[in-house]
Amino acid sequence: MALLEVKDLEVNYGLIKAIKGVSFEVNEGEIVALIGANGAGKTTIMHAINGIIPKARGNVTLQGEDITSTPAHKLIYKGMAQVPEGRRIFQELTVFENLQLGYYSKKGKAEFEEKLTEMYEHFPILKQRSSQIAGTLSGGEQQMLAMSRAMMSSPKLLLLDEPSMGLSPLYVNTIFEMIETVNKQGTTVLLVEQNAKKALTIANRGYVLEIGKMVKTGTGADLLNDEEIVKAYLGG
Amino acid sequence: MDFVLTLVNGLSLGGIYAMIALGYTMVYGIAKMLNFAHGDIIMVGGYTVLIFLSINPILAIVASMIFCLLLGIVVEKVAYKPLRGASPLAVLITAIGVSYLLQSLALIIFGAQPEYVIIADLGVLNIGEISIGYNTIITLVSTVIIMIALTLFVKYTKIGRAMVAVSEDKDAARLMGININMIITITFAIGSSLAALAGVFSLLKVPTITPTYGSMPGIKAFTAAVIGGIGSIPGAMVGGIFLGIVECICNSIPELAPYTIAIEFLILIVILLVKPSGILGKKRREKV
Numbered sequence: 001m002a003l004l005e006v007k008d009l010e011v012n013y014g015l016i017k018a019i020k021g022v023s024f025e026v027n028e029g030e031i032v033a034l035i036g037a038n039g040a041g042k043t044t045i046m047h048a049i050n051g052i053i054p055k056a057r058g059n060v061t062l063q064g065e066d067i068t069s070t071p072a073h074k075l076i077y078k079g080m081a082q083v084p085e086g087r088r089i090f091q092e093l094t095v096f097e098n099l100q101l102g103y104y105s106k107k108g109k110a111e112f113e114e115k116l117t118e119m120y121e122h123f124p125i126l127k128q129r130s131s132q133i134a135g136t137l138s139g140g141e142q143q144m145l146a147m148s149r150a151m152m153s154s155p156k157l158l159l160l161d162e163p164s165m166g167l168s169p170l171y172v173n174t175i176f177e178m179i180e181t182v183n184k185q186g187t188t189v190l191l192v193e194q195n196a197k198k199a200l201t202i203a204n205r206g207y208v209l210e211i212g213k214m215v216k217t218g219t220g221a222d223l224l225n226d227e228e229i230v231k232a233y234l235g236g
Numbered sequence: 237m238d239f240v241l242t243l244v245n246g247l248s249l250g251g252i253y254a255m256i257a258l259g260y261t262m263v264y265g266i267a268k269m270l271n272f273a274h275g276d277i278i279m280v281g282g283y284t285v286l287i288f289l290s291i292n293p294i295l296a297i298v299a300s301m302i303f304c305l306l307l308g309i310v311v312e313k314v315a316y317k318p319l320r321g322a323s324p325l326a327v328l329i330t331a332i333g334v335s336y337l338l339q340s341l342a343l344i345i346f347g348a349q350p351e352y353v354i355i356a357d358l359g360v361l362n363i364g365e366i367s368i369g370y371n372t373i374i375t376l377v378s379t380v381i382i383m384i385a386l387t388l389f390v391k392y393t394k395i396g397r398a399m400v401a402v403s404e405d406k407d408a409a410r411l412m413g414i415n416i417n418m419i420i421t422i423t424f425a426i427g428s429s430l431a432a433l434a435g436v437f438s439l440l441k442v443p444t445i446t447p448t449y450g451s452m453p454g455i456k457a458f459t460a461a462v463i464g465g466i467g468s469i470p471g472a473m474v475g476g477i478f479l480g481i482v483e484c485i486c487n488s489i490p491e492l493a494p495y496t497i498a499i500e501f502l503i504l505i506v507i508l509l510v511k512p513s514g515i516l517g518k519k520r521r522e523k524v
Contacts, residue, residue, distance in 0.1 A: 052407050076413040088408040090401050092518070101401050104394065105413030153413070 001064055003028045003188050004049075004080075004157055009058035011041075011048045018044050020212040021058070026157065031179065031189040033199035033220065035233060036209030042192040043085050045209075046161045050075055050082055062157065076105040081155035085162045085192075087146040091135030095126055098134050098145055102152030112152075119148040122178060140171030147178055157188045164195045176202055196233040200224045208233075241366050242488045243481065248372040249441075250480020251379030255434040256457030257464065257472035258386065259427030265403035265467040266423045269327045273311060273334035274431060275454015277304050280338060281432030282445040283346055286353045293355050297436050301429040308428025309421055317417070342447035350444040355436065371440035378437070382430065383473050390469060395422060403467065456483075459504045465517020474515055479503075 002025035011019040019041045026032045036042050047053040049060055051072035059068040062078055070078070081102075090098050099119060103112050120127035123144040129137065134145060143163060150158060160179065164172045172195070180202055183189050193199035200206050203220035208229060216229065223229050256278065263271045281300040288296035315334050319327050358370035390396035401409040402419045410416060431450075438453060439445065456479060464475025479500060486496040507514065 050411065052410065072407070072410040073413050073415045076411065082411050084408060084411060088405055088411075090404050090408065092404055093397070093400060097397060097400075100394075101397060101409075101412045101414075104398065149412075 002026060002061075003063060004190065005061045006045070006049065007059050007061075009045065009048060009060070010056040011044050011053065012056045013044075017056075018212055019048065022209070022212070022214050023058075024207050024214065024217070026188055026190050028156075028188055029183075029186070030204045031183050031191060031202055031220075033196075033203035033206040034190065034192045034209060035194075035196040035199055035206055035223075037233070038194065039211070040209040041212045042194075042209055043161055046082070046085070046159055046192055050080070050159065076153055076155070079156035080159065081150040081153050081157070082159040083143075083146045083150045083161060083163060085165065087139075087142045089134045089137075089142050089145050089149065091133070093134055094131050095134055095137070095145055096130040098149050099126075099152055102149035105153050115152050115154065119151060122181070123148060140167050140174065143167060143171065143175055144178070147175065151182060151187070155187060157190065158182065160189060160191045160193075162192060162194060164193060164198060172198065196229070197224070238488065241368065242484050244368055244376070245372060246481030246484035247477060248375040248379075248437075248480070249484055250460075250477035251375050252434045252437050252441075252453070252476075253457045253460045253480050254379060254473045254476025255382065255430045255437070256453055257461040257476045258469065259431050260458050260461040261464070261466055261469060261472040262399075262423050262427050264461070265469075266399060267312075267316070267420050269316065269324065270331065270458075271316075271424075271427075272328065272331040272454070272458075273338060274427065275450035275452075275457070276335050276338040277308060277428045277431040277450065278435040278438065278453055279342060279445065279447060279450035280304060280307060281435035282353060282439055282449055283342060283351075284432070285355060285436060285439065286346075286351055286445065289353065289355065296355065297433075300436060301432045304432035304435075305425045305429040308424040308431075312421060312424040317420075339447045339451075346447065348446065350446050352443055353439045353445050354443045355439055358440070371437070375437040375440065378433070382433070386426075386469065395419070399423065456500065459500060463504055463507050463514055465514025468514065468516045468518070471514055471516035478515075 004026040007023050009019055009022045010017065022045060034042050034045065048055045051070060055068060059066060061067060062080055067075060067078065090101060099116060103115065125141055126145060126148060134142065137145060163175050167175065176198055179189055179191065191199055191203065200220045200223050206218060206220050206223045207214055208216040208223065216223070218226070256274065259274050260271065263269060281304045284300040284303045285296045288299045311334055315330050316327060319330060358374065360367045360369050361373065390399060398409065398414045398419055401412065401414060402416055406416055457476065460475035460479040461472045463478060464471030482500060482503065483496055486492045486499050492499065
């Protein structure tokens, strides 16, 4: 049984069909990449899964449980956390307070301290800046914070929406290393990326999305070597 | 010496405005709506005090706060919640509708004649040449306590942090597991009970009440919230105190006294022209 299963998902923006029947699954322990050009519907799929925007049709299950109409704020309690597109950290709060909010769905002071130490070990810069207002961090640091914030809840499944967007190559590497680390530690990852090459390199499997439809799927390595994919997305 | 007295009175009146302004600003920050029925909660609180006053003044104050707290929650659930996601104009007009509804209900129940609500005769404190009413002192002390408590609540409790998160980014807050509807309910509850308390302190100053009792303080507190920067809790405090002091200073100068209200709104216009986000308001990029 797949950890996350999306079946025949359709999403409309008014009269426009943005997602036209998309199905895919994420198995436990995997990194799955969802790649596609700007406007293909990657973020829309993410928002539909987490309940921020309504689904027109289809259903989503998490660990066999139907979460199609579960409100957004309840999903984290079921083990699904998300790093949204554009990071969306709480700009007016401190780094520490952002991490506290990441732990909002959980209880227990000792475990909080433990998670906090873990995040600070991953990203020592966050420890240095723990009392700094998050809005003053650099883009890369904000992305680290967004990721740590999501990981505070020890999710089974982590959804990452464009984590490399607007980052310098150095930070992109840091973030992708972190994705691999959390995956090795047991978190399943669904990754949406425009940086297809980077995403497919670390992904077990990938799906290719084109204007609201899945057009191709395969292992990360297969897709990296696929001529059409190379031509369309990898600049080959 | 007169000036000291004016200042103390200004601080105390400003405290009342600040208490009401907190309700406006918190609701605006969290639910992104202007609750123009907020002022009328003060009036409802005042009449609730009147009803329970014959039993015990303290009980009357507590009853008034509890009743307004519940009223705030009910108004939000019945009138505003169904409009979540609707155009801001629809919500605004609904709020004005609720305001008229509350006023009309009070008119039906209590009539248009002013009622006297004498909660307590607290007497006067004499320090040298100055004599200050104990009601002024109590108002001032309570305001300070409430502001400190609210600031600590927002800064150091889980719910408080969730409120800040919701006011900044609703969707990101939901992803953290924050139930937006619950936070909105709590916000209305806090705002409305503070409005009831503000009503009590106003009645300690001038013990008469009519069905339109909440209108003027409501509008002035809204002005204070905008001057301070709507959406900002410290802004509401600063704006409220500022407006209270301005009002008392103007009233103490015979040549200016007739124009006090005009001056207050003039200040609002000037602030809106010079710094539209208010004294402590931040310019926030609206997310699409």
